[in-house]
Amino acid sequence: MPGACVTLLSLPHMETAAIQTHGLTRCFGALTAVQDVTFTVAAGQFFGFLGPNGAGKSTTIKMLTGLLEPTAGTIEILGKPFTASALDLKRQIGVVPEGMALLGRLTAPEYLRFVGRMYGLERETVNRRTEELLEFMQLADERRKLVTDFSHGMQKKLALAAAVIHGPRVLFLDEPFEGVDAIAAGMLKTMLQGMINRGATIFLTTHVLEIVERLCSHVAIIHQGRLVANGSLAELRAGVASTLPGSESEQRLTLEEMFLSIVGASAQEQTQELSWLA
Amino acid sequence: MAGLAQAEIQTTGSGGPFGRMARRQYAALVVMRWRMVTNNLRSVQGAFEIGARGIGLIIYTIMGIALGFGLGGGAYSIMKTGHLQFMPVLFWTVFLVWQVLPIALASFQEQFDLNGLLRFPVGFGSFYLLNLVFGLVDVPTILGGICSAGILTGITLARPQLFFKAACVLALFALFNILLARTVLAWVDRWLAKRRTREVVSAIFLLMMLSLQLLNPALRSEAHFQQPDKVTTKDNQQKFMNRFRGWTKNAHALEAWLPPGLAAAVVAEPQEGTPERSMMSLGILGLYVLATGAVLGVRLRAEFRGERLSEAPAARKRNESDTKWVLDGSGPIAAVIEKELRTIPRSMPLLFAMGAPLLTVLVISTLFKNGAMGGRPFQLAFPLCVCYALLGFTQLIFNNLGAEGTGIQMLFLSPTPIRTVLLAKNLLHGALFALVACLAAVLATLRLGQPDLTLLAITAAWVLFALPTNLAAGNLLSLTMPYRVNLGRVSRQRGSQASALVSMLIQAFVMGFGVGALEICSYLDKRWLAAPVLLALAAVSLVVWMQVLAKADSLANRNRENLIATLAKTE
Numbered sequence: 081m082p083g084a085c086v087t088l089l090s091l092p093h094m095e096t097a098a099i100q101t102h103g104l105t106r107c108f109g110a111l112t113a114v115q116d117v118t119f120t121v122a123a124g125q126f127f128g129f130l131g132p133n134g135a136g137k138s139t140t141i142k143m144l145t146g147l148l149e150p151t152a153g154t155i156e157i158l159g160k161p162f163t164a165s166a167l168d169l170k171r172q173i174g175v176v177p178e179g180m181a182l183l184g185r186l187t188a189p190e191y192l193r194f195v196g197r198m199y200g201l202e203r204e205t206v207n208r209r210t211e212e213l214l215e216f217m218q219l220a221d222e223r224r225k226l227v228t229d230f231s232h233g234m235q236k237k238l239a240l241a242a243a244v245i246h247g248p249r250v251l252f253l254d255e256p257f258e259g260v261d262a263i264a265a266g267m268l269k270t271m272l273q274g275m276i277n278r279g280a281t282i283f284l285t286t287h288v289l290e291i292v293e294r295l296c297s298h299v300a301i302i303h304q305g306r307l308v309a310n311g312s313l314a315e316l317r318a319g320v321a322s323t324l325p326g327s328e329s330e331q332r333l334t335l336e337e338m339f340l341s342i343v344g345a346s347a348q349e350q351t352q353e354l355s356w357l358a
Numbered sequence: 359m360a361g362l363a364q365a366e367i368q369t370t371g372s373g374g375p376f377g378r379m380a381r382r383q384y385a386a387l388v389v390m391r392w393r394m395v396t397n398n399l400r401s402v403q404g405a406f407e408i409g410a411r412g413i414g415l416i417i418y419t420i421m422g423i424a425l426g427f428g429l430g431g432g433a434y435s436i437m438k439t440g441h442l443q444f445m446p447v448l449f450w451t452v453f454l455v456w457q458v459l460p461i462a463l464a465s466f467q468e469q470f471d472l473n474g475l476l477r478f479p480v481g482f483g484s485f486y487l488l489n490l491v492f493g494l495v496d497v498p499t500i501l502g503g504i505c506s507a508g509i510l511t512g513i514t515l516a517r518p519q520l521f522f523k524a525a526c527v528l529a530l531f532a533l534f535n536i537l538l539a540r541t542v543l544a545w546v547d548r549w550l551a552k553r554r555t556r557e558v559v560s561a562i563f564l565l566m567m568l569s570l571q572l573l574n575p576a577l578r579s580e581a582h583f584q585q586p587d588k589v590t591t592k593d594n595q596q597k598f599m600n601r602f603r604g605w606t607k608n609a610h611a612l613e614a615w616l617p618p619g620l621a622a623a624v625v626a627e628p629q630e631g632t633p634e635r636s637m638m639s640l641g642i643l644g645l646y647v648l649a650t651g652a653v654l655g656v657r658l659r660a661e662f663r664g665e666r667l668s669e670a671p672a673a674r675k676r677n678e679s680d681t682k683w684v685l686d687g688s689g690p691i692a693a694v695i696e697k698e699l700r701t702i703p704r705s706m707p708l709l710f711a712m713g714a715p716l717l718t719v720l721v722i723s724t725l726f727k728n729g730a731m732g733g734r735p736f737q738l739a740f741p742l743c744v745c746y747a748l749l750g751f752t753q754l755i756f757n758n759l760g761a762e763g764t765g766i767q768m769l770f771l772s773p774t775p776i777r778t779v780l781l782a783k784n785l786l787h788g789a790l791f792a793l794v795a796c797l798a799a800v801l802a803t804l805r806l807g808q809p810d811l812t813l814l815a816i817t818a819a820w821v822l823f824a825l826p827t828n829l830a831a832g833n834l835l836s837l838t839m840p841y842r843v844n845l846g847r848v849s850r851q852r853g854s855q856a857s858a859l860v861s862m863l864i865q866a867f868v869m870g871f872g873v874g875a876l877e878i879c880s881y882l883d884k885r886w887l888a889a890p891v892l893l894a895l896a897a898v899s900l901v902v903w904m905q906v907l908a909k910a911d912s913l914a915n916r917n918r919e920n921l922i923a924t925l926a927k928t929e
Binding site: 145146147148149167168170171173175177179180181182183184185186190193194195197198199200226242 | 768918
C-alpha cells in the first residue's frame with residue numbers, strides 16, 4: 081500500500097501545496113496547545129497526522145478547517161489563505177470533525193440532503209449522491225431511523241458520507257475509523273484510496289497506526305503541541321533507525337515502533353507502576 | 359491483585375441506598391455538583407447564568423410566598439369559620455402548582471440526567487433515591503413547599519392542636535406530589551421517545567386545542583339558540599348557578615377520593631367528628647403514595663436495567679416520499695428551512711410551546727369577556743391576545759441554535775454564512791409566529807367580537823415592531839448565550855436561566871412600548887396615532903434586525919469556540 085502512495089508522488093498535481101501552515105500556534109489561556117507548527121501537505125497526498133492523546137491533533141484540525149482561530153501563524157489551503165477565502169475554501173474541503181457534527185433529529189437521508197444543499201449542490205445531484213452514499217455506507221436499510229439512534233460506527237459512516245457529498249478536494253478526517261467495524265473500515269479505506277487516486281488530498285488523524293502505515297505516504301507527528309517529525313514513511317524510518325544501534329533495524333521498524341521512539345513514550349513502564357492491576 | 363480489588367468493591371457495594379458505599383457516592387455527587395457550579399463561575403456566561411438562576415429563584419420564591427400567604431389566609435379563614443367544605447380547594451391549588459409547573463417550566467429547568475450514573479456501581483435503591491432528591495430545589499417544589507407551609511401556618515394559627523396532624527398530612531401530600539411529578543415526566547419521556555407516538559400525541563394535542571377553541575363558540579351559539587330574547591340576565595344567572603351546583607356536586611363525589619380531597623378530608627376531620635373516616639382518608643392517601651412510587655419504580659427499574667429510549671421504528675424499504683423535498687430550491691435558505699420543518703414536528707415541547715398560547719388566549723379572552731377588568735371593556739384585550747402568541751416562540755427565537763447540538767460544527771464548516779442560517783431560521787420562525795398570531799386574532803375575534811379598525815391597525819403595527827425586535831435580540835442571544843436543547847425530551851433538559859431572564863426582559867420591553875404608545879395616544883385623544891408611532895418603531899427595529907444579521911458572521915466567529923463547546927459538548 082505505501083508503494084501505491086509513493087507512485088502518486090510523481091503525479092503533476094503534487095507540485096501544488098494543498099495545505100500549508102507556518103508558525104501555527106494556539107493558546108488556551110496559559111496553556112499552549114499547539115506551538116509553532118509548520119508543515120506542508122502536497123496535493124494528492126494521504127497525510128497522516130499522529131500524536132499521543134492531548135498532543136494537539138484535534139486543535140490543529142480545528143484550526144485548519146476554520147473551527148478554531150489560531151493565536152498566531154498562517155494557514156493556506158489550496159494556495160489561498162484561510163482567513164481571506166474562508167467561504168470559497170469551505171466549498172472545497174470536507175471534514176469529519178471530532179464530534180462528527182451530526183444533527184440527531186434528522187434521518188440519514190434528510191441529513192445528507194441538508195448538507196448537500198448547504199454546500200449549494202443541485203437538487204438532482206443531492207438526491208443522487210445521497211442514495212449512492214447511503215448504499216455505499218450500507219446505511220440504506222436504516223433510512224427511517226433518526227441519527228441520534230444510530231450506533232457510533234453508523235454515525236461515523238454518516239459523518240464521512242456528509243464530508244464527501246460535495247466532492248471535496250481536501251478531506252480532513254479526525255479519527256474516522258474509531259468505532260467502525262472491520263468490514264466498514266475496509267470499505268472506507270477503499271473509498272479514501274480511490275479519492276487519492278483521483279487527486280484528492282486527505283489529512284488523517286488516527287490512533288490506529290496500522291491504517292496510517294497502509295494508507296499514508298507522509299506522516300507528521302505532534303507531541304506536546306510541537307511538531308517532532310515530518311516526512312515520508314521512508315524518511316521517518318531512516319531518521320529513527322539512525323538513532324538506534326545496528327543498521328539492519330531500519331527495515332524491520334514498524335510505524336508503532338517509530339512513533340514510540342519519537343514521542344519517547346514507554347507505556348510498559350507506566351503500567352508496571354499500577355501494581356494492583358492484573 | 360484483581361481479586362483484592364474485586365473484594366473491596368464487593369465489601370463496599372453492600373448496604374442498600376443508605377449503606378457506606380451509597381453514602382460515599384452521594385457525597386461524591388454533591389461535591390461534583392458543587393464543583394460544576396464553581397467551575398461555571400470561571401466564565402462570564404456561567405457567572406451570569408448562576409446570577410440569573412439566583413434571581414429567578416428569588417422571583418419564584420416571592421411568587422410562592424404571595425401564593426402561600428393567600429392559601430394560608432384561606433386555611434385560617436376556613437378553619438375559623440368552619441366552612442370545611444372549601445378545604446379541598448386549597449389542596450387542589452397546591453396540586454396544580456406542583457403538577458402543571460414542571461411541564462410548563464421543563465425547558466427552563468436545568469436537570470441532571472442521572473442515567474449517566476449507571477456506569478458506576480450504583481444500586482437501584484440509590485438510583486431511585488437520587489431521582490427523587492435531584493432537582494428537588496426546582497421551581498414547582500419551591501412553590502409547592504411554600505404553599506404547603508402557608509396552609510400549615512393558617513391551620514395552626516386557627517387551631518394550634520392540629521399542627522402535628524396537618525404537618526403529617528401535608529408532608530405525605532408533598533411526597534405524593536413529588537413522586538407524581540417525577541412519574542409523569544418519566545413516563546411522558548418514555549412515551550414520546552418513539553417518533554410515531556410523538557407524532558400521534560402531537561396530532562391529538564393540536565386537535566384537542568382546536569376542539570377546545572371551537573367548543574366555546576359552539577356552546578355559545580347553542581345557548582343563544584335556546585334562550586329567547588325576552589329571558590332576562592337574572593334568569594340566565596340563576597340557571598347557570600343551578601347548573602354549576604349540579605356540576606360541583608358530581609365533581610365533589612369524585613374529588614373526595616383523589617389525593618387533594620383525601621388530604622383535605624384528614625385535616626377537616628375534627629369538625630365532623632369522624633376519626634375513622636379521617637384514618638381511612640389518610641390510609642388511602644398513603645396507598646396513592648405507594649402506588650405512585652411503584653409506578654415510578656417500574657420506569658426507573660427499566661432505565662436502571664439499561665433500557666434505551668429507542669427512536670427506531672422497524673426498518674422500511676425506500677419509498678417515493680423519502681426523496682421528496684418539503685421545500686423546493688437547492689439554496690441554503692431552503693435547506694435550513696426544510697431541516698427546521700422536519701425537526702420541529704418531532705419535538706413535542708416545541709409544539710406545546712407554540713400551541714399553548716392559543717389556550718391562554720381562550721382563558722384570557724374569557725376573563726376579559728366576563729368583565730374581569732372591573733366591568734368596563736378592556737381596550738387592550740385584542741392586542742394582548744395576539745401578543746400572547748409571541749410568548750410561545752420565546753425559546754425558539756432566543757436560542758435558535760440550541761437544537762443543533764454537534765451539528766453546529768457543520769454550520770461552521772459549510773460555505774454558508776451564519777447570517778444566511780439565521781435569516782432562514784428567522785423567516786421560518788416569523789412565518790410560524792404570523793400563523794399562530796393570526797389564529798390567536800381569529801380566536802380573539804370570535805370570543806371578544808370584531809375589533810375596530812384602529813385597534814386592528816395598532817395591533818398589526820405592534821406585531822411589525824415586536825417581531826424584528828425579538829428576532830434581532832434572539833439572534834444576538836443565540837450567538838452569545840446559547841444552551842443545548844434536546845428536542846425529544848420534556849424533562850431533564852439543560853436550560854438557561856440567563857437566557858430566559860433576558861428574553862423575558864425583552865418581551866416586557868416590547869410589550870411595554872406597545873402599551874405605552876397606545877395609552878399615551880389614548881390619553882391625548884388620538885388613539886390612531888399609536889399605529890404610525892409603532893410603525894416608525896417597526897422600521898427602526900427592522901433596521902436593527904438587518905444590522906444584527908449583517909454582523910452575525912463576525913459575532914459568530916468571535917463566539918465560535920463558545921458555541922461549539924456549549925452546543926457540541928457531550929452530556
